[in-house]
Amino acid sequence: MSTWVRTAEPSVDADAPRRLVGAESGADRAFVVSMRAIGTTVLLITGGIGLFLALQAWPTLRHYGLSFFTETQWEPEADVIGIGSVLVGTFSVALVALVVAFPLALLTALYISEYAPARLRGLLVSMVDLMAAVPSIIYGLWGFFVLQPHASAIAHWLHVHLGWIPFFTVEADADAAVWEQSRYTASAFVAGLAVAMMVIPMACAVMRQVFSQAPTGEREAALALGATRWGMIRSVVLPFGRGGIIGGTMLGLGRALGETIAVLLIISPAFDLKIRVLEVGTNTVSALIAGRFGEANGAQLAALLTAGFVLFVITLIINTLAAVVVARSRSGAETDA
Amino acid sequence: MTILDSPPPAGGTTVRHEPPSLDAGPAPRPLTTTTAEDRLVMAGSWVAGFAMAWLLTQRLLPWQGGLVLGLTTFACSMAVLAVASAMTTSASVVRDRLASTTVHAAAAVVGAALVWTIGFIFARGLEALPHLNLITEDMSGVGPRDPFDRGGILHAIAGSLIQVGIAVAITVPLGIGTAVFMTEVGGRYARIVRTVVEAMTALPSIVAGLFIYTTLIIGLGVDRSGLAAAMALAVMMLPIIARASDVVLRVVPGGLREASLALGASRWRTVWHVVLPTARPGLATALILGIARGIGETSPVLLTSGAASFLVVDPTDGVMNSLPLFIYTTVRSGEPMYIARAFAAATVLLVIVLALFVAARLLARPPKGLR
Structure with missing residues (x-):
């Protein structure tokens, strides 16, 4: 008696998903069509804005060429228009905001995810979200009325003791018996501090989320090997959350670049190309638009739109990079589980 | 897998029956102790x-x-x-x-x-807030030296509510509809829409205002009005709400959709009766946070509405004020009494935002007994 064994290989594609073809009802077709119509409408609106800005920017960019980015003055009467100084101002406000917000956001995120008692954690997360929901004009008022005197004192201190660093010089007598407080107010530094209050919750929320996804097994392994809590954070949480730290900071940077009203309330507009962030007077792209739109005629309006378009493109690039970085760190979390 | 305490008696198998512990795993130990x-x-x-x-x-x-x-x-x-x-x-x-x-x-x-x-x-x-007329009167004919029992911010509150109301009426159907299109219909075209919408969330709010100012006010000759301000807010909020709703709809478990479809429901019934109700708390949260963002945003309104000192309820009828704009303009005036009024308005704005925020939190909480 013998047994025959079938030796044929089983078909590999036996499990291929079948095509699910159901008769689409009329209601379904109407649903798909109407959703497609809504999607198209939104695509036209949002895409139209981007296209409109680009089209408006084109003649201006062709007329002024590269000097649009390097020229520091904004004198439409003399046909001299450029965003050199406002771009530098925008970035100096944003950098001050980041320098202040980055450590605070990182440490606050670490506190919430690693140090805070578990009972408080939900409340603290809500507080951070609340901080993000507070309108920017409120932070502007706070910066203008409360922070300004303190910040100018700090600015004076920085000038006196660290004045040899180009960022911290102010064109005023450092050793004067009575220091000129007005030279240290309405600066990119004070505006940056107010903007930092808006950057902190954004960056902190992203960082906290990524930190809380750090694998429990590795945390416990580090602790079991005798690491202190900080040793565990440094060897497990921070390397794991690197993507979230970078991405969250960049998202915050995108917010800081576009902020208008808090900056407008605090700074006094000036068109000097300068990196002296402590000194009175600076300007940002959004403050330029808010300050100059009223008196603008056709060509100037196009120039303002071009400035806005440049700001939009910069923000878009930063946001996209941030999204890529954060997404990459998240995908790592999934493979580990 | 079962564990037996004692050797099973002959002829039968005893299985220890114990309900599985509900809280899986031991409670987390305190990892560090402070001495x-x-x-x-x-x-x-x-x-x-x-x-x-x-x-x-x-x-x-x-x-x-x-x-x-x-x-x-x-x-x-x-x-x-x-x-x-x-x-x-x-x-x-x-x-x-x-x-x-x-x-x-x-x-x-x-x-x-x-x-x-x-x-x-x-x-x-607190200085100007205890006077009740603050929320029942407008600022028409009120000078910078007038006492706090004259004039108020009714026009700003009404303006904010009207403008945000119009903006919400435009953005919510479009935003949620787009999110449904992107998650439920799908396809390459939907991916293009998603890319563009996500890109437009980077649009600075002042540029949204400038866009409406250029097209509507300069281009089409519409007056500065509540409607123009509402349009600017809508342009700013649309990508935000569409994207937030998209995120919420994407986390609806696919199993629910498949179960509904397998039971014979059509696609739109699945969306209407399964997907949207499941996502309702999340959608409400996204919506309310979007409204809070819109009501506090000053820069689009600054360019498009103009600041009226009197109550305007018709959004198409000329200049109109709103809370953030009122705060900004009165603080800029430099008059001490006006600044006190601005802070009262800021308190009202903050209270509105806090109330919206708390409402969003309560809605986002899963109903008791379900989870």
Whole structure:
């Protein structure tokens, strides 16, 4: 008696998903069509804005060429228009905001995810979200009325003791018996501090989320090997959350670049190309638009739109990079589980 | 898998029947313990640090100001803590203590800044807030020296509500519809829409205002009005709400959709009766946070609405005020009485945002007994 064994290989594609073809009802077709119509409408609106800005920017960019980015003055009467100084101002406000917000956001995120008692954690997360929901004009008022005197004192201190660093010089007598407080107010530094209050919750929320996804097994392994809590954070949480730290900071940077009203309330507009962030007077792209739109005629309006378009493109690039970085760190979390 | 206590009697198998424990796994152990020594070293370092900082800033060096004192206190305390810990413990414990102190201090600074901001706005708002006419009258004919029992911010509150109401009426159907299109219909075209919508969330709000100003007010000759302001807000909020709704709809479990389809429901019934109800708390949260963002946003309104000092209820009828714009313009005027009114308006704005925020939190909480 013998047994025959079938030796044929089983078909590999036996499990291929079948095509699910159901008769689409009329209601379904109407649903798909109407959703497609809504999607198209939104695509036209949002895409139209981007296209409109680009089209408006084109003649201006062709007329002024590269000097649009390097020229520091904004004198439409003399046909001299450029965003050199406002771009530098925008970035100096944003950098001050980041320098202040980055450590605070990182440490606050670490506190919430690693140090805070578990009972408080939900409340603290809500507080951070609340901080993000507070309108920017409120932070502007706070910066203008409360922070300004303190910040100018700090600015004076920085000038006196660290004045040899180009960022911290102010064109005023450092050793004067009575220091000129007005030279240290309405600066990119004070505006940056107010903007930092808006950057902190954004960056902190992203960082906290990524930190809380750090694998429990590795945390416990580090602790079991005798690491202190900080040793565990440094060897497990921070390397794991690197993507979230970078991405969250960049998202915050995108917010800081576009902020208008808090900056407008605090700074006094000036068109000097300068990196002296402590000194009175600076300007940002959004403050330029808010300050100059009223008196603008056709060509100037196009120039303002071009400035806005440049700001939009910069923000878009930063946001996209941030999204890529954060997404990459998240995908790592999934493979580990 | 079952575990048997004793050898099974012949002829049968006994299975130990125990209901599985509901809270899987033991409760998390406390991972670190703080001893009395830790706490005493910590407290002593702060006291010593403060004393050193006070001596340094108030007696030895001409540094004034509370912030400087605070920063110096922190630096001195860290130094004392490092030295005190190094005397008894290893380097890694010193680093751990320093890191822990820094983390706690930073979190306290952020919390204090938030409380300081909100407390300051409320404290300054108290001056003009107790007068009831603040929310029943407008500012027509009220001069900068008039007492607080004349005039109010009714026009600004009404304007904010009307403008945000119109913006919400435009953006919510479009935003949620787009999110449904992107998640439920799908396809390459939907991916293009998603890419563009996500890109447009980067649009700075001032540029949204400038776009409406250029097209509607300069291009089409529409007056500055509540409608133009509402359009600017809508342009700003549309990508935000569409994207937030998209995120919410994407986390609806696919199994629910498949179950509904397998039971014979059509696609739109699946969306209407399964997907949207499941996502309702999340959608409501996204929506309310979008509204809070819109009601507090000043820059698009600054360019498009113009500031009226009287009550306007018709959004197509000329200039109209709103809360953020009222705050901005009155603070800029520099008149002390006007600034007090601005703070009262800021308090009202903050209360509205806080109420919206709390509503969003309550809605986002899963209903009791379900989970």
